[in-house]
Amino acid sequence: xxxxxxxxxxxxxxxxxxxxxxxxxxxxxxxxxxxxxxxxxxxxxxxxxxxxxxxxxxxxxxxxxxxxxxxxxxxxxxxxxxxxxxxxxxxxxxxxxxxxxxxxxxxxxxxxxxxxxxxxxxxxxxxxxxxxxxxxxxxxxxxxxxxxxxxxxxxxxxxxxxxxxxxxxxxxxxxxxxxxxxxxxxxxxxxxxxxxxxxxxxxxxx
Numbered sequence: 035x036x037x038x039x040x041x042x043x044x045x046x047x048x049x050x051x052x053x054x055x056x057x058x059x060x061x062x063x064x065x066x067x068x069x070x071x072x073x074x075x076x077x078x079x080x081x082x083x084x085x086x087x088x089x090x091x092x093x094x095x096x097x098x099x100x101x102x103x104x105x106x107x108x109x110x111x112x113x114x115x116x117x118x119x120x121x122x123x124x125x126x127x128x129x130x131x132x133x134x135x136x137x138x139x140x141x142x143x144x145x146x147x148x149x150x151x152x153x154x155x156x157x158x159x160x161x162x163x164x165x166x167x168x169x170x171x172x173x174x175x176x177x178x179x180x181x182x183x184x185x186x187x188x189x190x191x192x193x194x195x196x197x198x199x200x201x202x203x204x205x206x207x208x209x210x211x212x213x214x215x216x217x218x219x220x221x222x223x224x225x226x227x228x229x230x231x232x233x234x235x236x237x238x239x240x
Contacts, residue, residue: 044202051201053234070098072179072208075110076187077103083216084185085117093121099129100179102161104136104189134158137189151192158196166205178208185213186225194232213237 063069073088075081088096101114111131118129137154138147162178169175182197184190190212200207210233214226219240222230230236 071096072100074102074184081110105133155192162196186215211235
């Protein structure tokens with residue numbers, strides 16, 4: 035009975051923090067406000083598309099950039115470094131590259147996927163939840179991002195789940211923007227279908 039009650043309370047709380055249910059007005063930023071930003075680079079075309087999107091933003095406003103990549107994704111790491119050197123140049127703010135465990139590797143068995151997804155979620159929570167819990171004791175701990183941009187890989191699911199831990203606990207949480215891959219012409223990807231109710235802005239390019 036206690037477990038059922040806890041699940042009910044959690045479900046109600048989750049419903050109240052969904053973008054479709056929340057009625058909190060969006061805070062308007064001044065043109066000079068800085069916005070710590072994170073991007074999830076999903077390798078290959080996903081990485082290329084998201085970096086093209088980032089190119090249209092102001093590097094002096096979207097600062098303290100964190101590039102989340104999957105572990106072993108040397109392609110995205112190299113692309114992020116080259117992009118920062120070319121795009122931001124001498125005006126670049128500090129940026130970091132964070133490797134996260136893969137939620138599911140290519141051709142990975144579905145039987146082992148729950149475990150790898152949990153490990154990925156724990157790594158995401160360490161980046162997005164624990165800093166808010168620790169900053170009250172140590173203000174020198176860097177604040178998590180205020181904006182997360184993503185565009186498709188499955189690792190985005192535990193990343194969003196970690197953000198929702200913050201929202202359920204009424205901790206500060208980043209705004210979530212999901213941009214569906216340009217390659218999805220006729221239908222949404224599985225990740226997009228899962229995350230659509232949970233992100234703050236959902237963009238389809240066709």
